[in-house]
Amino acid sequence: MALKDFQIKHYRSVKDIWLKLNPVNVFVGPNGCGKSNLYRALYLMSTIASGQFARSIGEEGGMDSSLWCGAYSKKDPISMTLSVKVDELQYDLECGYVSGDYRTGYAEMGRVLVHGAGNTIFRNDVEIKSEKLFRLKNGSRSMLLKRKGMEVSVRDVVEKQNSDYSMRVAPNESIFTGVRDPLKFPELSMLRLELLNWRFYHHFRTDKSSPLRRPQIAVRTDIMAHDGSDFVSALATIIEYGDAPKLFKALKDAFPESELQIGLSNAGLKLRMTMPGLQRPLDAHELSDGTLQYLCLLAAIFSKTPPSLLAINEPETSIHPSLYEPLARLLATASETTQIWLTTHSTDLANYMEEYCGYPPQELKKVKGETKLVGVGLGGYRDDDDDYDSEEGDDE
Ligand SMILES: Nc1ncnc2c1ncn2[C@@H]1O[C@H](COP(=O)(O)OP(=O)(O)OP(=O)(O)O)[C@@H](O)[C@H]1O
Ligand SMILES: [Mg+2]
Structure with a gap:
């Protein structure tokens, strides 16, 4: 519908x-x-x-x-x-x-x-x-x-x-x-x-004590929570049961020189990422706010059970402008199965959305x-x- x-x-x-x-x-x-x-x-x-x-x-x-x-x-x-x-x-x-x-x-x-x-x-x-x-x-x-x-x-x-x-x-x-x-x-x-x-994502808390930075309970998670608090389980679910090739392609698009690793420790599911020039992967608690935000968006967009409508509010808040274009490509892929609602401050992101999805942005003013x-x-x-x-x- x-x-x-x-x-x-x-x-x-x-x-x-x-x-x-x-x-x-x-x-x-x-x-x-x-x-x-x-x-x-x-x-x-x-x-x-x-x-x-x-x-x-x-x-x-x-x-x-x-x-x-x-x-x-x-x-x-x-x-x-x-x-x-x-x-x-x-x-x-x-x-x-x-x-x-x-x-x-x-x-x-x-x-x-x-x-x-x-x-x-x-x-x-x-x-x-x-x-x-x-x-x-x-x-x-x-x-x-x-x-x-x-x-x-x-x-x-x-x-x-x-x-x-x-x-x-x-x-x-x-x-x-x-x-x-x-x-x-x-x-x-x-x-x-x-x-x-319908699914709504507004803000992913990425401060130092955020649940996003801690090991997570290892349960199959088809739908990520609205605050991204179970995003590692959601990503692991996509890799095991969902469209893993699409997820890996999107990861390569956004972070071409990095690799995502998810493992099970005594404390729960742990996420790590390799970074160019570093000798060991970084744990979730060491990743930047923008990287965590983007991983949450990936988990939302490639959800094992896509919603009929996905609404995302101002996703660019801590994402570097270099990721706007991959994000627009990502949402264009999601729009094949899901109606998309996106609000943004960024005219660049809005223009990329028009380029990849074919729908011009609607401008708001007060x-x-x-x-x-x-x-x-x-x-x-x-x-x-x-x-x-x-x-x-x-x-x-
Ligand atoms: N009850 C109300 N009646 C009229 N205006 C209101 C009411 N409550 C809030 N507002 C107005 O709504 C505006 C905030 O709207 P909103 O938070 O949607 O803005 P926004 O475009 O998301 O802004 P930002 O880019 O800063 O996130 C405020 O400027 C405030 O003046
Ligand atoms: Mg706002």
């Missing part, structure tokens, strides 16, 4: 952006223009399916930090929306602050509240206001599932009417985890599995605090779904 488009409204510096997505997508722009915000918005989409959405919003400072803090258009509520089209399915989510309905009696119980507005201690938690799942076909769309507040209704496509789903979902829980019935809701299950299959796509009218704003004829079953 492929992510075809993604709309984000009122998330941090993104007031309203509609992204039309290709097999390879590169977003480039200066510091503070909103690259990581776009990446985070996509990551949030996947947490909706994994049940970690509320926690992820909480970890980034709750709704106070997540909501766009600039001016809102008069017609817009103070809420955030995320919408994806994946093949023939469209999923829309609107969320915002916890509403008054869930206030508890803390004040009467004599508890001191941190916040004044409302009586719930979870004031900064997220509340899902609505969710909709549509099937798109031949230029029209039909509603499959709809949630408003805690009520879920299901569209009966034969009877052409909505009926209530017997269970209610928690205010900060999505229908993806609240409505689990794959036989009854195959499209919801399919989309859930698809979102869970205008009056708002993240905009350069060269797209109104920053890629989708007025409404006017490309769809009828909206069967979406009676408010």
